[in-house]
Amino acid sequence: MYAMADIGTMFVLLCGGGVLYAALRVLYNIFLHPLRRYPGPMLWKAIRLTWIVALQRGYLHQDLLRLHDQYGPVVRIAPNELSYIDAQAWKDIYTSRLGHAVLERNPVWFRKKPAEPWSIMGYDEDAHARFRRAFMGSFSEKAVKDQSPLLEKYVEMMVQRFKQMAVGASATVDVVSWLNFVTFDISADLSFGESFESTSKGEPHPWVEIACRFGKGVALVASINHYGPLESLLRMALPKKVREKMIYHRELTAQMVRKRLQLQDERPDFVNAVLKYNQEKTDKVTAEELELNMSVIVFAGSETTSTAMASALFYLLKTPAAMNRVMEEVRTAFKHEEDIVVNSSSKLEYLSAIINEAMRLGPPSAIGVPRVVSEGGEEICGRWVPGGTFVGVNQYPAFRSATNFSDPEAFIPERFLDKQSPDDNLAVFQPFSVGRHMCIGQRFAWAEMRLILARLLYAFDLSWDVAPTIDDWGEQQTFIFWQKEPLQIRLKRRDDTNVV
Numbered sequence: 001m002y003a004m005a006d007i008g009t010m011f012v013l014l015c016g017g018g019v020l021y022a023a024l025r026v027l028y029n030i031f032l033h034p035l036r037r038y039p040g041p042m043l044w045k046a047i048r049l050t051w052i053v054a055l056q057r058g059y060l061h062q063d064l065l066r067l068h069d070q071y072g073p074v075v076r077i078a079p080n081e082l083s084y085i086d087a088q089a090w091k092d093i094y095t096s097r098l099g100h101a102v103l104e105r106n107p108v109w110f111r112k113k114p115a116e117p118w119s120i121m122g123y124d125e126d127a128h129a130r131f132r133r134a135f136m137g138s139f140s141e142k143a144v145k146d147q148s149p150l151l152e153k154y155v156e157m158m159v160q161r162f163k164q165m166a167v168g169a170s171a172t173v174d175v176v177s178w179l180n181f182v183t184f185d186i187s188a189d190l191s192f193g194e195s196f197e198s199t200s201k202g203e204p205h206p207w208v209e210i211a212c213r214f215g216k217g218v219a220l221v222a223s224i225n226h227y228g229p230l231e232s233l234l235r236m237a238l239p240k241k242v243r244e245k246m247i248y249h250r251e252l253t254a255q256m257v258r259k260r261l262q263l264q265d266e267r268p269d270f271v272n273a274v275l276k277y278n279q280e281k282t283d284k285v286t287a288e289e290l291e292l293n294m295s296v297i298v299f300a301g302s303e304t305t306s307t308a309m310a311s312a313l314f315y316l317l318k319t320p321a322a323m324n325r326v327m328e329e330v331r332t333a334f335k336h337e338e339d340i341v342v343n344s345s346s347k348l349e350y351l352s353a354i355i356n357e358a359m360r361l362g363p364p365s366a367i368g369v370p371r372v373v374s375e376g377g378e379e380i381c382g383r384w385v386p387g388g389t390f391v392g393v394n395q396y397p398a399f400r401s402a403t404n405f406s407d408p409e410a411f412i413p414e415r416f417l418d419k420q421s422p423d424d425n426l427a428v429f430q431p432f433s434v435g436r437h438m439c440i441g442q443r444f445a446w447a448e449m450r451l452i453l454a455r456l457l458y459a460f461d462l463s464w465d466v467a468p469t470i471d472d473w474g475e476q477q478t479f480i481f482w483q484k485e486p487l488q489i490r491l492k493r494r495d496d497t498n499v500v
């Protein structure tokens with residue numbers, strides 16, 4: 001038996017050893033680490049905790065912008081991580097370069113248990129390539145064309161709901177909620193064969209409410225995972241209620257996917273191409289993988305587009321000149337409301353510029369999932385980066401930096417019209433990323449965003465009902481996804497539009 005005094009001494013020695021180790025580690029990170037010559041503030045270079053605190057506060061995006069303003073296009077934001085805002089970095093980090101190793105997704109963000117299936121967002125490159133092949137057919141130009149009637153059906157439903165609410169006067173709606181209703185309904189129908197019925201009922205579905213809280217969870221896990229063993233502790237420490245909700249979410253998804261698979265008719269949806277792929281190929285997508293991937297796709301395909309559209313409406317209402325110009329474009333391009341469909345709305349150039357500018361100031365993917373430099377090291381933006389370093393282009397600071405855009409905080413859609421803004425570095429503007437992991441759904445996203453915004457701008461005059469609590473989109477928190485404030489907008493029906 002150890003005497004109490006011995007235990008006390010051991011405790012003091014352990015603590016002392018721990019403090020000494022931490023102090024030596026800090027000194028190493030600052031003065032001896034292979035990244036020591038990269039610029040960055042001392043506290044960020046020294047310990048990972050500074051980055052974690054910024055992420056958990058929800059304002060990492062603002063901190064990164066401030067750091068890039070101060071330190072330049074590449075900043076060391078943790079002992080082993082570099083943040084870039086340079087157009088060249090997109091190429092060097094995300095695309096396949098001849099004679100260079102592939103930079104894989106950082107496993108810290110999406111760690112999983114061995115028995116759990118992979119998703120298309122995971123870091124296993126073989127599984128990813130298989131999913132990409134299986135899903136590609138669901139997102140081709142032809143697929144989006146075939147999916148258009150379904151998209152148009154839900155948008156029509158939303159517009160008719162708004163018109164009924166605004167009969168005889170105007171209606172006030174929280175567009176942030178409604179954009180979520182319609183985008184999640186569309187994605188659910190295309191993934192599960194049935195919608196969440198949020199647009200028809202005007203209320204959120206528990207699946208969506210739970211999924212929207214996952215952003216904070218992913219941010220927490222991404223933080224904890226930096227300290228290996230804590231991950232298991234976190235899993236054990238999860239409150240019962242949260243665990244129950246996670247199980248409910250998973251089971252509901254499985255149930256909905258099973259229902260979709262029972263549908264006999266061939267549907268032009270996101271699942272169809274995978275079924276065909278499984279018939280033709282030997283490296284099939286398993287049932288568990290399909291369930292997880294459909295869940296990921298519903299979320300990735302809805303939250304992002306609804307964010308971009310909410311940002312567009314926010315800035316349009318703050319910028320009357322842009323609002324007038326886009327209303328004129330939409331209202332003169334179409335004689336009748338029913339003429340506005342996916343195909344015809346794709347020709348609206350100024351509306352497209354509005355959406356681009358809204359994604360520049362409020363990128364749905366504000367902070368990137370970093371990649372890991374392979375063992376032998378890599379040259380990125382002309383400088384050597386040692387193996388194991390986390391590297392990434394962070395969209396929020398990249399798109400708002402004065403080194404890339406003139407008057408970067410101002411909403412100027414004209415910069416995206418042909419040759420109108422030679423002072424802007426449009427090559428850095430990649431809201432859908434580039435390379436192997438670039439957004440598979442971007443065609444679909446564009447179809448959805450143009451259609452919804454064109455329909456709203458044609459049918460209603462929009463104004464603030466309640467002034468927003470923020471002056472700038474970037475004032476909101478982001479935990480991987482934006483924590484969007486409600487936007488209460490008054491919709492006044494235009495006389496010449498019909499109500500069913």
Ligand code: HEM
Nearest residue numbers: 120300301304305308364365431432433437439440441445
């Ligand atoms: C404005 C809308 C959207 C934006 C800004 C956006 C942005 C992105 C970005 C930046 C990535 C790359 C993530 C990474 O590098 O780790 C990505 C990947 C992905 N997106 Fe989107 N996205 C949008 C809409 C959609 C839609 C509509 C869908 C599907 C219906 C979708 C499905 C996916 C999937 C499955 C991936 C993973 C691709 C892969 O790793 O190969 N996204 N998206």
